[in-house]
Amino acid sequence: MKIHVNTGGPVATNGYLIVDETTGMAAVVDAPYSTVAPLLNIAAHHNYQITQLLLTHGHWDHIADHQVVTDSCPQAAVLIHRLDEPKLIRPISLFMALPFVIPSRKATGYLEDGQKLQVGKLEFHVLFTPGHSPGHVALYCPAEGMLLAGDLLFAGSIGRTDLPDSNPRDMAASLARVLKLPDETDVRSGHGPPTTIGAERRTNPWLEHL
Ligand SMILES: [Zn+2]
Ligand SMILES: [Zn+2]
Numbered sequence: 001m002k003i004h005v006n007t008g009g010p011v012a013t014n015g016y017l018i019v020d021e022t023t024g025m026a027a028v029v030d031a032p033y034s035t036v037a038p039l040l041n042i043a044a045h046h047n048y049q050i051t052q053l054l055l056t057h058g059h060w061d062h063i064a065d066h067q068v069v070t071d072s073c074p075q076a077a078v079l080i081h082r083l084d085e086p087k088l089i090r091p092i093s094l095f096m097a098l099p100f101v102i103p104s105r106k107a108t109g110y111l112e113d114g115q116k117l118q119v120g121k122l123e124f125h126v127l128f129t130p131g132h133s134p135g136h137v138a139l140y141c142p143a144e145g146m147l148l149a150g151d152l153l154f155a156g157s158i159g160r161t162d163l164p165d166s167n168p169r170d171m172a173a174s175l176a177r178v179l180k181l182p183d184e185t186d187v188r189s190g191h192g193p194p195t196t197i198g199a200e201r202r203t204n205p206w207l208e209h210l
Contacts, residue, residue, distance in 0.1 A: 004019070005188070014192075015031055015036055016188060019046075029056065033064035036069055052079060055078070055084070058133060058135065066102075067103045080107045081111045082112075085106065127177065130167065130171075131152070133166065134165055145182060151191065156203070178197065183198030184198060
């Protein structure tokens with residue numbers, strides 16, 4: 001697997017291009033504002049075929065560039081958990097005025113707990129991890145020991161639970177769930193640098209009470 005990341009938008013959100021190099025199939029994971037075009041250029045340069053846009057949740061900073069993906073890759077499925085689709089249909093910011101407009105759209109399909117997704121020969125397991133938002137998911141690739149954590153877990157921190165659509169109790173359960181993954185699991189978050197489950201279990205102050 002090859003991972004490209006591009007960070008941007010008003011709150012420095014990470015967008016990812018995940019590539020199965022054996023087949024040339026790829027997926028975009030989250031679409032932060034003004035971050036997707038460079039990732040699509042990488043894909044075009046290598047002739048990767050983007051089969052999916054996978055959205056960890058529906059907050060504006062993770063969906064803003066969705067149309068950039070579908071304009072360039074109309075065949076790519078746009079997948080999100082059903083409980084966060086309303087924010088894709090009616091994109092809004094819960095805590096700040098946005099200097100741009102996010103187009104409305106419906107998902108082409110849904111991410112559900114336990115679902116297995118193929119990106120070429122890479123298999124991702126969908127983990128339903130509500131709390132930061134009601135329909136938040138993380139994507140776990142067991143063969144590569146990699147977790148795309150969205151806004152569930154960050155290096156040294158966790159996703160906000162003070163937003164109108166957050167639920168701190170659900171968040172605690174979702175964090176406890178991913179902390180059961182192996183120590184060496186490579187965690188790629190929606191904000192900030194990569195980390196591992198082991199490093200966060202040992203040092204993240206937000207996880208002490210779990
Ligand atoms: Zn968020
Ligand atoms: Zn975010």
